[in-house]
Amino acid sequence: MKLRKVTAASAAVFALALTATACGGDDGDSGSSSSGSGSDKIKIGIKYDQPGLGLKEPGGSFSGFDVDVATYVAKELGYGPDQIEWVETKSADRENALSRGDVKIITATYSITDERKEKVDFAGPYLLAHQDLLVTSDSDITEATDLNNKKLCSVTGSTSAQNVKKDFAPKAQLSERGGYSECLSALQTGQVDALTTDDSILAGYAAQDQYKGKFKLAGLKLSNENYGIGVKKGDTETVNKVNKALEKMVSDGSWQKAVEENFGPANYKNEQAPKIGQIVK
The missing domain is CATH 3.40.190.10 (Periplasmic binding protein-like II)
Structure with a gap:
């Protein structure tokens, strides 16, 4: 009878120890995960x-x-x-x-x-x-120098358009918008003649369903x-x-x-x- 009591008590202590260990492990993993280096996330x-x-x-x-x-x-x-x-x-x-x-x-x-x-x-x-130009599918712009006396769009704060004006087309008319989607809308409606930023970014926007077939990349490599x-x-x-x-x-x-x-x-x-x-x- 006495032996049973001791065994039951030991089992309870052992179970409690396991619970505490598991809780401690969870806390450690959670902390690591929150810093982006844990095993769970x-x-x-x-x-x-x-x-x-x-x-x-x-x-x-x-x-x-x-x-x-x-x-x-x-x-x-x-x-x-x-x-x-x-x-x-x-x-x-x-x-x-x-x-x-x-x-x-x-x-x-x-x-x-x-x-x-x-x-x-x-x-x-x-x-x-590479920095490139996005133009409408029927555009005759093939070189950055073609932007002289044309309207070039980029987002506010970007240096892409300024680089084109400084290095290739000093007479380009810069038009800044709040985002690339706004530049795309302006390009689609003829308010601007081209949009400039990285070609990967331009391709991503032009690949959207609503824009398929409407735009093309000029294929220029204005930067790496x-x-x-x-x-x-x-x-x-x-x-x-x-x-x-x-x-x-x-x-x-x-x-x-x-x-x-x-x-x-x-x-x-x-x-x-x-x-x-x-x-x-």
């Missing part, structure tokens, strides 16, 4: 407002080339699609989001520059984009934009893992498939997948 920074690249759909899902690349990379890091937490990361906050640990990686049309490399590390590049995946400064282990994932994505054909699915409708003539660590100036 990975937080990835993307744009929410760039069709073809990073877009939050009305139903709450996400689409675009950057999303496809990030999903593939996450898989190679051991995370399924349901373990990804997408975090909107605006351009001005990308470095801070990484340094704070808000996200593990950022895949958001993040051009690799010497200035940015002082603050964050980059894997990749995974796409070589090497898109990389941002990683917290000093996290060499993650950089190496992401680079291996990108190499595999290219070799198994998934990279080209993602390009065609996201940019194909705009007849986007993409560059070949860049070699890891090869920055085109």
